[in-house]
Amino acid sequence: MTVAAVKPAAPRRRLRPTPGLIAGLTVMAALLLLALVAPWIWGDEAEALGGTPYLPSSSEHWFGTDPQGRDVLARTLVATRTTLLMCFGATAIAAVGGIGLGAAIWVAGPRVREIGQRLIDVMISYPAVLLAMIVAAVLSPGAVTSVVAIGLATCPAFARLTTNLAANIAARDFVSTARLLGVPPLRLLRRHIVPNIAEPLLVLVSVAFTVSLKALSGLSFLGIGVQIPSYDWGKLLADGLQDIYNNPAPVIGPSVAIVLAGLAGGLIGDGLAAALSPNEGGGRARGDRAKVKAALGALDASAAAGAVAVADDLVVSLPDGTRLVDGVSLSIAPGEIVGVVGESGSGKSLTAMSLAKLLPEPLRSDAAQLRVGDLDLTGNPSRSRLATEIGIVYQDPSSSFNPVLKLGGQLTETLRVHGGVGRGEARRRAVEQLKLAHVTHPEARMKQYPHELSGGQRQRAMIASAMLTKPKLLIADEPTTALDVTVQAEVLKLLLEANERDGTAILLISHDIAVVSSVCDRVLVMYSGRLVEELTAGQLRAKDAQHPYTRALLAATPAVDEDTEPASIPGRPPQPADRPAGCAFAPRCALVRPVCHEERPLLRITGTGSRAACHVVGEPAEAGAPAAVEAGAPAAVHETSDVPAGPVLPEQGAAQDAEETAR
Amino acid sequence: MTTRVLELDGVDVSFGFGSRRKHVLHDVGLTLDEGRTLGLVGESGSGKSTLAKVVVGLVRPAAGRILIDGEDMAGAGRERIARLRRRIQLIPQDPYASLNPRMTVGDALAEAIDPLRGRAEAHRDTIAALLAKVSMDADAADRYPHAFSGGQRQRIAIARALAVGPEVIVADEVTSALDCSVQAEVLGVLRDLRASMRLTMLFISHDLAVVRHVSDEVAVMSGGRIVEHEQRDRIFASPQHDYTKLLLASVPDGKPLRERRGTAVSK
Ligand code: SF4
Numbered sequence A: 001m002t003v004a005a006v007k008p009a010a011p012r013r014r015l016r017p018t019p020g021l022i023a024g025l026t027v028m029a030a031l032l033l034l035a036l037v038a039p040w041i042w043g044d045e046a047e048a049l050g051g052t053p054y055l056p057s058s059s060e061h062w063f064g065t066d067p068q069g070r071d072v073l074a075r076t077l078v079a080t081r082t083t084l085l086m087c088f089g090a091t092a093i094a095a096v097g098g099i100g101l102g103a104a105i106w107v108a109g110p111r112v113r114e115i116g117q118r119l120i121d122v123m124i125s126y127p128a129v130l131l132a133m134i135v136a137a138v139l140s141p142g143a144v145t146s147v148v149a150i151g152l153a154t155c156p157a158f159a160r161l162t163t164n165l166a167a168n169i170a171a172r173d174f175v176s177t178a179r180l181l182g183v184p185p186l187r188l189l190r191r192h193i194v195p196n197i198a199e200p201l202l203v204l205v206s207v208a209f210t211v212s213l214k215a216l217s218g219l220s221f222l223g224i225g226v227q228i229p230s231y232d233w234g235k236l237l238a239d240g241l242q243d244i245y246n247n248p249a250p251v252i253g254p255s256v257a258i259v260l261a262g263l264a265g266g267l268i269g270d271g272l273a274a275a276l277s278p279n280e281g282g283g284r285a286r287g288d289r290a291k292v293k294a295a296l297g298a299l300d301a302s303a304a305a306g307a308v309a310v311a312d313d314l315v316v317s318l319p320d321g322t323r324l325v326d327g328v329s330l331s332i333a334p335g336e337i338v339g340v341v342g343e344s345g346s347g348k349s350l351t352a353m354s355l356a357k358l359l360p361e362p363l364r365s366d367a368a369q370l371r372v373g374d375l376d377l378t379g380n381p382s383r384s385r386l387a388t389e390i391g392i393v394y395q396d397p398s399s400s401f402n403p404v405l406k407l408g409g410q411l412t413e414t415l416r417v418h419g420g421v422g423r424g425e426a427r428r429r430a431v432e433q434l435k436l437a438h439v440t441h442p443e444a445r446m447k448q449y450p451h452e453l454s455g456g457q458r459q460r461a462m463i464a465s466a467m468l469t470k471p472k473l474l475i476a477d478e479p480t481t482a483l484d485v486t487v488q489a490e491v492l493k494l495l496l497e498a499n500e501r502d503g504t505a506i507l508l509i510s511h512d513i514a515v516v517s518s519v520c521d522r523v524l525v526m527y528s529g530r531l532v533e534e535l536t537a538g539q540l541r542a543k544d545a546q547h548p549y550t551r552a553l554l555a556a557t558p559a560v561d562e563d564t565e566p567a568s569i570p571g572r573p574p575q576p577a578d579r580p581a582g583c584a585f586a587p588r589c590a591l592v593r594p595v596c597h598e599e600r601p602l603l604r605i606t607g608t609g610s611r612a613a614c615h616v617v618g619e620p621a622e623a624g625a626p627a628a629v630e631a632g633a634p635a636a637v638h639e640t641s642d643v644p645a646g647p648v649l650p651e652q653g654a655a656q657d658a659e660e661t662a663r
Numbered sequence B: 001m002t003t004r005v006l007e008l009d010g011v012d013v014s015f016g017f018g019s020r021r022k023h024v025l026h027d028v029g030l031t032l033d034e035g036r037t038l039g040l041v042g043e044s045g046s047g048k049s050t051l052a053k054v055v056v057g058l059v060r061p062a063a064g065r066i067l068i069d070g071e072d073m074a075g076a077g078r079e080r081i082a083r084l085r086r087r088i089q090l091i092p093q094d095p096y097a098s099l100n101p102r103m104t105v106g107d108a109l110a111e112a113i114d115p116l117r118g119r120a121e122a123h124r125d126t127i128a129a130l131l132a133k134v135s136m137d138a139d140a141a142d143r144y145p146h147a148f149s150g151g152q153r154q155r156i157a158i159a160r161a162l163a164v165g166p167e168v169i170v171a172d173e174v175t176s177a178l179d180c181s182v183q184a185e186v187l188g189v190l191r192d193l194r195a196s197m198r199l200t201m202l203f204i205s206h207d208l209a210v211v212r213h214v215s216d217e218v219a220v221m222s223g224g225r226i227v228e229h230e231q232r233d234r235i236f237a238s239p240q241h242d243y244t245k246l247l248l249a250s251v252p253d254g255k256p257l258r259e260r261r262g263t264a265v266s267k
Helices: A002-006 A019-047 A072-107 A110-124 A128-138 A143-170 A173-181 A185-222 A233-241 A249-276 A301-305 A348-355 A383-389 A407-418 A423-436 A455-467 A485-502 A513-519 A537-541 A548-556 A594-598 A648-662 B048-056 B078-085 B105-113 B120-133 B138-142 B150-163 B180-197 B208-214 B232-237 B242-250
Strands: A309-317 A323-332 A337-341 A364-366 A369-372 A390-393 A473-477 A505-510 A522-527 A530-536 A603-605 A611-613 B004-015 B022-033 B037-041 B063-068 B088-091 B168-172 B201-205 B217-222 B225-231
Touching: A019 A072, A019 A249, A072 A110, A072 A143, A072 A185, A072 A233, A072 A249, A110 A143, A128 A143, A128 A185, A143 A185, A173 A185, A173 B088, A173 B105, A173 B150, A185 A233, A185 A249, A233 A249, A309 A348, A323 A348, A323 A530, A337 A348, A337 A485, A337 A513, A348 A369, A348 A473, A348 A505, A383 A390, A383 A407, A390 A455, A407 A423, A407 A455, A423 A455, A423 A485, A455 A485, A473 A485, A485 A505, A485 A513, A485 B242, A505 A513, A513 A537, A522 A537, A522 A548, A530 A537, A530 A548, A548 B180, B004 B048, B022 B048, B022 B225, B037 B048, B037 B208, B048 B088, B048 B168, B048 B201, B088 B150, B105 B120, B105 B138, B105 B150, B120 B138, B120 B150, B120 B180, B150 B168, B150 B180, B180 B201, B180 B208, B201 B208, B217 B232, B217 B242, B225 B232, B225 B242
Parallel strands: A337 A505, A337 A522, A390 A473, A473 A505, B037 B201, B037 B217, B088 B168, B168 B201
Antiparallel strands: A309 A323, A309 A364, A309 A369, A522 A530, A530 A611, A603 A611, B004 B022, B004 B063, B217 B225
16 A cells, blocks of 8 residues: 555646646636626626616726616626526536437447437538527527527537547457456446547537537527526627617627637637647657767778668657667668668667658658768758669558559559659569569559558569669568568568569568578667667577677577577666666666666677677677777767777776776 | 366358358367467468457357357357356457556456456455566556556556456467567566466467467467367477478578578678
């Protein structure tokens, strides 16, 4: 119990009030206060007959007097209570009735649901005010009648939202699991469904308030709402309007009141919607953290010279400065297949997408150098060169094609638009590529829609499409993750064929170490937005990795031909905004040293010829070989640490030794 | 002597009517003994997910018998099915979708213990014991699912399945949405539970490597049929059916798909 008291239950999604929401709530609070006190303070004045009728605005009667000589300002203030009560009444009827109806329809089962939803659709298309007028006209007009009428007329909107949201939530696993557990339907609704749809419904409530305010005022204005001697704002408006040409003042009071209340409702609605929207949460602003400069990725200058693709000190960041990719450098040689492995959130896809200039908003990339061939990606590269020189294969073949267009048009589009190739020639080449990709019946496929192909065939067509323009670089982002294992093997072979036939360099992104090591020449391992190791596929296959993270990852991967139990890695990767100073893997690393918490390790060549970013790897004690050699490129410059610039590594080694002996 | 906890016999399932009728399961027979884990592998469309639904009672077969502890589920009425259902618990695939974000972990577990009136306060000790079984601290009960990682959530989902005290646990692709290191964590929990509780489990996965590490025996599905069902070691060492062989050969084992060319690794 004490534990619970000390550590309070995690809050639900935090509500972050926007200025609009605060303004709306303030105005609404003021109106409520007014509704509470006005009848006591100004009640008598508002009812007092015998004044001079039709007075214009004066210091005594700000908004003049009505035909019976009563003060319009006082009457407007007093009418706040009636008006708000009616609005709340109507909103309550709409919300309770609508949500109830929606829930009932949803609980009732598939057939009733179908009919009910149709019915609601019809009701929604019927204007609420019109419906209310009919109801009010049929029953005897009055405050209660109009409240009920407007309330009922707004029900369908709630009902529809409720059924839609409920259907959405009900499809989630936790609801079906609860069913399996034997949770009865009503409890299911109350505990699992309603709490998860409460937020949008709350927004709708505030919208309904505004709508009913307008509608109720309208009804009173038309004379079928509130009846004498009661009055609300709508009624006051109607009274004032009778003599508007001679005396406009009495109209102003109720008009201002209606607008103000309506505005408050609207602001609250918008504010709630914005405050509750999930993508508003998280994302703490954070200044640019420790800038560790170019030497980090330490690009090998000689390798970069002839490379088909180069990224040097690539940083992908959120608008608040959080670095999702933090200083990655890589180069891909002509005809080379380079793999990037890492777990979700490691930044591997973002790295690849930067090389294709396809980062989603609002991410931005910065790099000392970012190019494919001689196409500079840091500026504003030509779209047609991007389209023809970089081919992309995505994970999900079903979403990478437009479902409503035939394959033929989609396959030939890039060639025709960006390659300046004629229709017939483009077609011929597309068919040829489909053949090369082993798509069955290539001619016929051109006339088919994407959904008519199986997942494997679609992914082949995707590869064919990517290879059509003979790109310099093919980026394959988890190309086989959505595929069955037998199909995966074929698609991987296909990538190899394309590489061998046209000499296309490939950047293969995958979470699967086995996939990467069976296809690639060289593999980059990413962790928390950084490159931690670069090794040959042969080394990876032989489990000859140096970096502790790569080793842990290898140990966690179950093998189909071995009985060793996969070992989990304690903890979890840091959020990019909370990446620790020093080595990002330090909190989970078995070999961690004090220096790891302070200093970001650089990529340097290890005893086996791979490159690893780790303070411990390559130490004399460990490797038995000469101390780590610096991996080409400029020396490390740590702007934020006290380590002097210049030949860093030997000093580092000495520092570590000192620490070791100290222990 | 071992008890036969689950037995499927000649189960047929088809969807649709008339000419569009599609057979999803053909004459499927399976047996599962107490304390054993049966790995069910197959590719998408092989019918393994439908089979899972049949076993937990979400899909009713057109023909065949499903015996739980000898009791026939296929012929049972609504009420009996509801009762039998609790004896088989499902761990769903996606740990992010399988926990109600608005319910504390404690409440979620309490609901599994008592679906009618369960409250976290009433079952504090049981909940703590359940969490301990999946190596989680008792104070996890007071928190909401969003405070946990994918692996922890999946452990909570396992604890919830255990809360019912089921005879059989059906784990449907429970690790396929997880990262490799997290997958290892969940597999570790399942491994410990199998040893400590004599868990009886139907473990469904498309990943042969994972199945190998969890199962005592393996059944391979293809086209709605079970094509091979063997002891784990035998199926991996000497697969008999052609499809099993193909499946095993397709798993990337890290061996290069082609001979290295001269251009490799420019250093
Ligand atoms: S630098 Fe330190 S913490 Fe990081 S991987 Fe190497 S030993 Fe572990």
